[in-house]
Amino acid sequence: MAKSIDVSDLNIYYGDFLAVEGVNMTIRARSVTAFIGPSGCGKSTFLRSLNRMHEVIPGARVEGKVMVDGQSLYDPGVDPVSVRRQIGMVFQRPNPFPTMSIYDNVLAGKRLNAKRMSKSESNDLVEKSLRGANLWTEVKDRLNKPGMGLSGGQQQRLCIARAIAVEPQVLLMDEPCSALDPISTSAIEDLIHELKSDYTIVIVTHNMQQAARVSDETGFFNLKATGEPGHLVEFNPTKKMFSNPDEESTEAYISGRFG
Amino acid sequence: MTDLTTTPSTSDALPLQAPSLPRYGTIAAIVFAIAVGALVSMVIGAGYVAALVIAWLVLVVALPLWSLAVEGGRKAVDRVATLLIWSTFGLAMIPLVSLIYTVISKGSGILSGQFFNNSMRNVLGEGGGIYHAIFGTLIVTALAAAISVPIGILTAIYLVEYGKGKKLARVITFLVDVMTGIPSIVAGLFAYALFVLIFGPGVRLGIGGSVALSVLMIPIVVRSSEEMLKLVPDELREASYALGVPKWRTIVKVVVPTAIAGIVTGVTLAIARVAGETAPLLIIAGFTTDTNLNPFSDRMTTLPVYIFQSIASPPGLYRQEYEDYAWGAALTLVTIVMLLNVLARVIGAVFAPKSGR
Numbered sequence: 001m002a003k004s005i006d007v008s009d010l011n012i013y014y015g016d017f018l019a020v021e022g023v024n025m026t027i028r029a030r031s032v033t034a035f036i037g038p039s040g041c042g043k044s045t046f047l048r049s050l051n052r053m054h055e056v057i058p059g060a061r062v063e064g065k066v067m068v069d070g071q072s073l074y075d076p077g078v079d080p081v082s083v084r085r086q087i088g089m090v091f092q093r094p095n096p097f098p099t100m101s102i103y104d105n106v107l108a109g110k111r112l113n114a115k116r117m118s119k120s121e122s123n124d125l126v127e128k129s130l131r132g133a134n135l136w137t138e139v140k141d142r143l144n145k146p147g148m149g150l151s152g153g154q155q156q157r158l159c160i161a162r163a164i165a166v167e168p169q170v171l172l173m174d175e176p177c178s179a180l181d182p183i184s185t186s187a188i189e190d191l192i193h194e195l196k197s198d199y200t201i202v203i204v205t206h207n208m209q210q211a212a213r214v215s216d217e218t219g220f221f222n223l224k225a226t227g228e229p230g231h232l233v234e235f236n237p238t239k240k241m242f243s244n245p246d247e248e249s250t251e252a253y254i255s256g257r258f259g
Numbered sequence: 260m261t262d263l264t265t266t267p268s269t270s271d272a273l274p275l276q277a278p279s280l281p282r283y284g285t286i287a288a289i290v291f292a293i294a295v296g297a298l299v300s301m302v303i304g305a306g307y308v309a310a311l312v313i314a315w316l317v318l319v320v321a322l323p324l325w326s327l328a329v330e331g332g333r334k335a336v337d338r339v340a341t342l343l344i345w346s347t348f349g350l351a352m353i354p355l356v357s358l359i360y361t362v363i364s365k366g367s368g369i370l371s372g373q374f375f376n377n378s379m380r381n382v383l384g385e386g387g388g389i390y391h392a393i394f395g396t397l398i399v400t401a402l403a404a405a406i407s408v409p410i411g412i413l414t415a416i417y418l419v420e421y422g423k424g425k426k427l428a429r430v431i432t433f434l435v436d437v438m439t440g441i442p443s444i445v446a447g448l449f450a451y452a453l454f455v456l457i458f459g460p461g462v463r464l465g466i467g468g469s470v471a472l473s474v475l476m477i478p479i480v481v482r483s484s485e486e487m488l489k490l491v492p493d494e495l496r497e498a499s500y501a502l503g504v505p506k507w508r509t510i511v512k513v514v515v516p517t518a519i520a521g522i523v524t525g526v527t528l529a530i531a532r533v534a535g536e537t538a539p540l541l542i543i544a545g546f547t548t549d550t551n552l553n554p555f556s557d558r559m560t561t562l563p564v565y566i567f568q569s570i571a572s573p574p575g576l577y578r579q580e581y582e583d584y585a586w587g588a589a590l591t592l593v594t595i596v597m598l599l600n601v602l603a604r605v606i607g608a609v610f611a612p613k614s615g616r
Contacts, residue, residue, distance in 0.1 A: 051501070053497065053500060053501060056493075056496070056497060056500060058423065058424065081500075081503055081504070081505045082503065083503075084500060084501055084502070084503040085502075085503030086503075088501060088502065088503075089497075089501035091494060091497065091498065091501075093494060095492075095494040095495055095497070095498045096498075097495060097498070097499075097513055097517070098495075098517055098612035099513075099516040099517055099612050108499070108502060108504075109502035109503065109504070111512075112499060112502065112504040112508050112509070112512050112513070113502075113503065113504060113508070114508070146612070148612065159498070162498075162502065163501070163502070166502055166503060
C-alpha cells in the first residue's frame with residue numbers, strides 16, 4: 001500500500017474567496033511530509049483538499065489537479081466517500097465518538113460501512129490498530145469503557161487507531177499534537193516514525209521542531225500579504241529546509257524573524 | 260534616579276474584608292416581618308392574606324435597608340434581587356401546588372379497582388369507571404405519536420443535515436413556526452374536514468383524533484429534535500466522513516445516536532403535551548360511554564373528553580357522582596402525564612453519552 005500524491009496548479013476557493021493559490025508539489029509514498037506556516041495561510045485547507053474533506057464546508061471548491069497513484073481525485077466520476085476510505089484523516093482536536101466504547105471506536109470505520117466481521121477478526125483488528133497507535137497496553141483491560149473517558153493524548157491516539165483500522169493508503173494529520181502535552185506529543189511522534197513504513201503521512205504543524213523531527217520533506221506556506229491568498233513558498237527536503245533554505249522568507253520564518 | 264518601586268505601606272491591609280449581616284440575618288428579618296404582619300393584621304382585624312402581604316412588604320423594605328446600613332449598596336441591591344426572585348418563584352408555585360392539592364384531594368376518593376375496570380356503559384349514577392377513557396387516551400395518543408414522531412424527526416434531520424441555507428428549509432421552518440401557533444380546535448376541524456372528505460359527514464373516528472393531535476405534535480417534535488441535532492458537534496460528522504462513511508450512514512449511526520437522549524426527551528414531552536387535549540377530540544373522536552378499542556371505527560372517548568362530558572352534561576339526578584368521576588379521571592390524567600415526564604428523564608439519563616470517568 002501507500003501511494004504518492006501529485007498536486008499541480010491547485011487553487012482552493014471558499015465561495016468566491018480564493019484561499020490557496022497555485023500549489024505544485026509531489027508527496028512521496030512512505031514518507032512524512034510536513035506543512036508549516038503562519039495561521040490562516042491555508043495549510044489545513046490544502047490538507048483537507050487532499051481527501052476532499054473541505055467539501056463538507058458549503059461553497060468550498062478547487063481548481064487544478066490532485067493525482068493519487070495516477071488517478072485524479074477531482075474527476076467527475078470520483079466518489080468522495082471512496083477517496084476518504086483511501087486517504088484517512090486525524091484532526092486537531094481528538095474526536096472519538098461519544099456513544100461508542102474504545103473497542104467500537106476503533107472498529108467504527110468498518111462497522112459504519114456495514115462490513116460484517118467475525119468476532120475473532122474484529123478482536124484482531126482492534127488489537128492490531130491499538131498496538132499500531134501505541135495505545136494497546138494502556139487500554140487493553142477496559143476496551144468496553146467509553147472512548148471519551150481517556151485522557152486527551154490517549155483520545156488522540158485512539159483517533160489514530162480508528163483512522164488506521166480502515167487501512168488507508170495515506171494518513172493526513174491536521175495539527176495532531178497541538179492540544180497535547182509534551183509526553184503525549186512524543187508518543188505520537190514515535191508513532192509517526194513507525195507508521196511511516198506502511199503509510200504515506202502528511203502532517204500540518206505549528207511546531208517547527210516537530211516538523212524537523214518527524215518529517216522527510218517540508219512545505220512552507222505563507223500569505224503574500226494580508227487578505228491575499230496563501231501559497232506554497234518552498235518545498236524541499238527537511239534537512240535542506242532547516243539548514244539552507246532556498247527562500248529568504250523561509251529562513252526568516254524558521255528562525256523566528258518573521259514579518 | 261527615580262525610585263520606581265513603590266513600597267506598600269504595611270499598615271493598611273488589602274481591602275478584602277467587608278462588614279456583613281450576621282448569618283441568621285435573613286431568617287431574623289423574615290421572622291420580624293411575619294411578626295409585624297401578624298400584629299398589624301390583628302390590630303386592623305384583617306385575615307391571613309393581608310398579614311402575608313404586609314409581612315412581604317415589610318421584608319422587602321426592611322432587609323435591604325438593614326443591609327444598606329451595614330453592608331453597603333451592592334449587597335443591598337443583591338438582597339432586593341434575591342427577594343424578588345424568591346417571591347416570583349413562590350407566586351408561580353401557588354397555582355401549581357393548589358392544582359395538585361385540589362386534584363388529589365377531590366380525585367383520590369373515587370379511585371378503586373372498579374373505577375379503573377368499568378366503563379360507563381349502562382351506568383347511571385354509581386358504579387361507573389374510566390376503563391374506556393384510559394384506553395381511548397392511550398390508543399389515540401400512541402397513534403398520534405406513531406404518525407408525528409417519524410415525520411417530525413425526519414423533518415428535523417432534513418433541516419439540520421441537508422437543508423442548511425436552502426430555500427426549502429427556510430419555507431419548512433416558517434411553516435413549522437406557523438403550525439406551532441395553530442389553535443387546537445382548528446387542528447380538530449382540519450382532521451374532521453379531512454375525514455368527512457373520505458367517509459362523508461358526521462364521521463367520528465379514534466384515528467381522526469390521532470391525526471388532529473399529530474398536527475399539534477409535529478411542530479413540537481421538529482423543533483426539539485432540530486435543537487438536539489444542532490448540538491451534535493461538526494467534528495463528529497467530519498470524523499465519520501474522514502473514515503469514508505457516507506453521509507446517510509453518518510447521520511444514522513453517529514449523529515442521531517449522539518442526540519438520541521434529547522430527541523427522546525422532546526418526543527415524550529410532546530406526547531405529554533397532547534395527551535391532555537380536549538377540543539379537537541370532541542370534534543373528531545366524539546364521545547361514547549362504551550369501550551371501543553378499534554380506532555378505525557366508531558367513536559372513542561379519551562380522558563379529557565370524559566372529564567368535559569362528566570362536568571358539562573351529567574344526568575340531572577347524578578350530578579355529584581359524575582363530578583367525582585371527573586376528578587378521578589383528572590387525577591389519572593395528571594398521573595399519566597407526570598409518569599411520562601419521569602419516563603422522559605429516565606430515558607434521557609439512560610441514553611446520554613457516557614464519559615466513563
